[in-house]
Amino acid sequence: MPISPQLLYIQDPFMLEFEASVVEKVPLPGGHLGVILDRTYFYPTGGGQEYDTGHIGDAAVLDVQKSKDNSTIIHVLDRDISVGRITAHIDSDRRIRHMQHHTAQHLLSQCFLRQLDAPTVSANINGYSPSTLDLDSPPISKTDLQSVEILANDVIFQNLQVKSYFVSKSESTGLPIRKADAIHEDIRIVEIDSFDYSACAGTHCTQTGSIGILKIARTERQNDKLRVHFIAGKQALEAFRETFDTLNRLSAAFSVHPRDLETAVLQQSLVLDSVQKQLASARHEMLKLEAHQLYxxxxxxxxxxxxxxxxxxxxxxxLRFLALECCRHPCTLALFSSLSGSKISLVVGCSPGGGVKAGQLLQELLQPFGGRGGGDDSFGQGGGSGNSVQQAALMQNAYQLLKTLPPPENAAG
Ligand SMILES: [Zn+2]
Incomplete structure (x- = not known):
């Protein structure tokens, strides 16, 4: 079957620079300009894989779409270009990442099918974050996931050829195609050398070795499907580099070999727990002493x-602890404030026999500052915004107010 000049990427996924002519300009919603070329190697969004980016002349390619009737490719540009001959460049990093992940997806889907009888129902190819495939499968154990990962990487290391060709519907019936229900006339088959046959129009590596490596990152439940997140190729290298660098930094910080890091971290965590408990206990004792001194x-x-x-x-x-500790003594009133930034906190405690309603006194003191708080007769807590001058004024008001309060009812004399 002759390849459409609108889908030349099918013929050669490594053709990343080409000459073409602008044959039509299409105004698009949002003020962008679309152009149609007489021939193009750009990949349009489809089949779970995103479009290529790059340049056509001086204009950046922001998106690549198929026309509504699928007959032409529309390149969405960031600026106008002149009609005539142009040179186009496809962003090779993005293209290669998509090729690596797309080929990895075919391979991984076949491995899940062979090892665990788990068919792939959909896939999403990402070059810069983990790609996913959704399996019609119950949860899979770590051991089974590892066996799938090992098989996939074995096939990568065998560097099998990845072929693509067109077959008619009748020819396709003789092939063990993974998703046979997707077959129409003249379908494109992507074959990983007798290992996997898939009906697909995406961009793929031409050898499995170009995938580099494949790692299953994690799985998660998605309704009745199991979603597998995986990384391959350049993205896997970046993840490995980041993980390795982090491990090295942590190893240096803990002065241990990376393999001993987990033990060192767990030990450190136990020590930290113990020290935090000791610290809390010591702080408690210190506050009790401080309260005693204040009283x-x-x-x-x-x-x-x-x-x-x-x-x-x-x-x-x-503040609360100090107030309650002071109020363990009868006929006592404790009043503490603290300024943090632009916030003043206030607590008031009154022990039995003190003859003051703590919550009421607190509200009275906060009122000039627009503060808020509440409590009962024995304890009140609140605060408002203010500065050091206002805090000093509040404490002075409190002191003056205490001098005017009637003495406790049962007070002697
Ligand atoms: Zn594919």
């Missing part, structure tokens, strides 16, 4: 012991 230094105002403190960058949990 001892407190000032008796209107016959109740008042403990006030203003801090910077203290977690509100610490």
């Amino acid at each position: 001892r230094d407190g000032e008796t105002i209107r016959q109740r012991l008042c403990v006030l403190g203003a801090y910077e960058n203290r977690p509100v949990e610490e």
